[in-house]
Amino acid sequence: MTNTLLITLIISLIYMVVANRLYTYAAILSFQGFVLFGVSFIELTEISLTNLIFILLETVVFKAIVIPAFLNYVIKKNNITREAEPFLSNFISVGVVTAIIVASFLLSNTIQDDQLKRIFFVVSLSALFTGLYIIVTRRKIITHVMGFLVIENGVFVLSLAVGNEMPMIINTGIMLDIFVSVLVLGIFVNRIGDVLKEHDAEQLQQLRD
């Protein structure tokens, strides 16, 4: 079951790089939030009630509902044209992401470690590099934030692979920080929309030497 969910996550990554509409991006992020909840619910067998609430809060509430809704709000409020406008064609993007996934497989097979859950490692690395790829090849600022969220999802999978056992209070702090930074990034997308009337990262090239 875990494997199925994780493979779904990888497929959603491929779908994301070929999707054209920004709303699709937000929907995929929301879908990934639910998948992550499923994975962590199955994986963390000895789960206490506080842990369950914590994970529910982080995945379903934040990742699947609040943040995508906030992104939709930002897109609508700023009248961002609904296309993602990648620099490269979808054909190349699929090729690159496939290459990323294959490379992650090969890389994780070289690791000599019995305790490590390899599939988690593969998925998290793929998400990490796909997120970076999305940031690099998209023109709009809001897609950069979405790429960052994909990276965050990758990090979440990695933390499941580790069976991360940091004390509760630290986990909460980390989660709050990430949430606030996404909000702040969103607020600044709004501001940039108000000031520049254009949502291209190319507008942000005044500061240079």
Added chain:
Amino acid sequence: MIGAYLVLVIIISLSLFLSRDRRLSYFLVWSFVIVQWALTIYVYNRKGETELIYFTADSLGIIFLVILSIVCIPVFYHSYVYFNKHRNVPRERGIYYAATVVLLGSLTAAYLSNHIGVTWIFVEVTTLSASALIYHRRNTRTLEATWKYIFVCTISITLVFIGILFLSIAIHQEGLIDLSYKALVANATILNVFWLKLAFLFIFTGFTAKAGVVPMYTAGIDAKDKAPSPAGALLSSVLLNVGFLGIFRFYVVIGNTSIIHWANNILIMAGLLSIFVASVYILKVKNVKRMLAYSSVEHMGVVMIGIASGGLGYYAAILHLILHSFAKPALFFQVGQVYRIYRSKSIYDIGNYFTYNTPGALVLLLSFFVITAMPPSGMFISEFLIFRAVFEAGNLWLLVLVLLLLTLIIWSQGKNFLKMIFVKPVGFKEENLEKISPTESISQFVLLALVVYLGLDPPVEMVNLINESIQSLRPK
């Protein structure tokens, strides 16, 4: 006490955020300074004690905390001047002071934390509060700088988190769970080298965004340029220290393992590239604040090389960092005054500063000697010791390269500084010039004198603190 401090920081920053009254704001700011000093003295007297599980006052934390408490006083004074001379909207002033207090409070907590996760949390808080300072002027350029700063810093801090996850894989393999620095140092030798290497790469890369070293230094340059000068002083002194602290605490863990030489090579590469990048940009840069920002990149590069060289280098690197944290704020405060006279940050528009503001021009001249590490600057001592450590480590090619690049930097900085002070500017109208009171330069003289004094005649307490903080790196 630390718990009380954090609660007070939250209360003070909230009331600053809400307060629209000038007097109340300044009362709150000064009460924060008192709280900050109370904590500093309290912590200094209880070295090595742990509070609230996650905060331990170790030597390095105390050094940086004292620096912060000293630097924050002139920062608040110059912020006060800034608001008297520039647009002073109560709401913007409230946000500015609230963000400054949160920034200083989170830096204090990050300095004192003894757990890698807690450091992470407070470093992320510094990103968020610093962004409010950078956005202070609310125009397109500050917007761009703020956006870049938050985005690059958030990605970098995510990299640090990935590094922490790799570290916890290594910890789990040995059946441990404790991620506090003390436990990490104690168990460093038994950890799997592969995971440690990965962890070091990610943690180092992530913290370079704060420390201002290659590869992630870019965000800090725009930020220091666009933030108001007093905030720029904070960003280029105490905030750099937190980045260094993040790297150094993990470097101490690595220091007890077999991959120390590998880690040293990475530090040397990053340091050398930082100095190279800084020298290239200082040669062509026209904006005086950006020049200062690149000069910070150069000094942090020198510090990294000092750490990597080992031996005497550890001591010298930390001394260099201390002196740099006093010298750079002085320069930023002074550039704030320069801007008020010329209404420009471009070196082309600035000139003949001696005629318009003599004490300020003296500060500029002195600080030129101080940051290019010419005697009697204390930084001359620390840089000299670092070069000796490089020589003793046998890296002659490195020494030659660094010295060549530093010569370029000194030449171009000299050209720019002397132009600003003595050469007549083209097309400058001497009408309605603002007269700047000499009292505004006092704090800069004090800070520069501190750099000279601490370098030439380091107090015993400081030397002891530095030696304690590098104790576990010494060969046994």
